[in-house]
Amino acid sequence: MSWIERRRREEYYRKAKDEGFRSRAAYKIKQIDEKFSLIENGFRILDLGASPGGWSQYLSLVNPEGLNVAVDVLPMRRVKNVHFLRGDIFEEDIWNRVLEPSPKGYDLVLSDILMHTSGDRSRDQANSFFIAKRVLEICQHVLAKNGKALVKTLQGDLTEELRAEFKKRFGRVFLTKPPSSLPRSPEVYILGEHFSG
Numbered sequence: 001m002s003w004i005e006r007r008r009r010e011e012y013y014r015k016a017k018d019e020g021f022r023s024r025a026a027y028k029i030k031q032i033d034e035k036f037s038l039i040e041n042g043f044r045i046l047d048l049g050a051s052p053g054g055w056s057q058y059l060s061l062v063n064p065e066g067l068n069v070a071v072d073v074l075p076m077r078r079v080k081n082v083h084f085l086r087g088d089i090f091e092e093d094i095w096n097r098v099l100e101p102s103p104k105g106y107d108l109v110l111s112d113i114l115m116h117t118s119g120d121r122s123r124d125q126a127n128s129f130f131i132a133k134r135v136l137e138i139c140q141h142v143l144a145k146n147g148k149a150l151v152k153t154l155q156g157d158l159t160e161e162l163r164a165e166f167k168k169r170f171g172r173v174f175l176t177k178p179p180s181s182l183p184r185s186p187e188v189y190i191l192g193e194h195f196s197g
Contacts, residue, residue, distance in 0.1 A: 023054035031178035049113030051076040095141035105144040125156035147195040
């Protein structure tokens with residue numbers, strides 16, 4: 001890791017500690033929100049892979065009048081204004097569980113999920129593609145018409161295929177990398193807007 005990357009990692013780590021966020025990832029969702037006007041107060045938001053809760057903390061601040069539902073296989077300490085469900089996105093009936101607190105569906109689905117990287121670039125990219133496709137499948141069950149989805153993936157050979165899958169379901173699709181992501185990291189986020197179903 002270069003000294004620039006170390007410095008950036010430390011910068012956002014310290015900032016998170018100083019501002020009371022559980023992880024530096026909170027700045028990724030904050031920067032994407034600021035760039036794309038992602039969140040409106042009053043939204044019904046589903047945060048997949050939420051633990052330890054950095055994104056959920058941000059949602060609780062910017063969406064206090066909405067519904068924030070967080071899901072993870074790992075436990076998560078309580079966050080104000082956030083309803084936590086312990087569950088796995090690969091559970092057969094996960095969409096039925098997440099619809100219990102929001103029967104009319106969600107305006108926004110978020111996923112910051114990434115399997116532990118193995119060091120094998122092709123394998124890691126394939127795993128991230130697999131997760132993103134599952135999130136897209138969940139969207140088909142729980143995302144309201146004209147809703148939005150933001151999904152993390154690893155950039156590589158499958159990125160264009162994933163973007164094409166999103167274009168089948170969303171009116172507009174963007175690929176973005178927030179400044180708080182490390183420059184050498186292959187992580188990117190796919191944002192879909194105007195969900196058609």
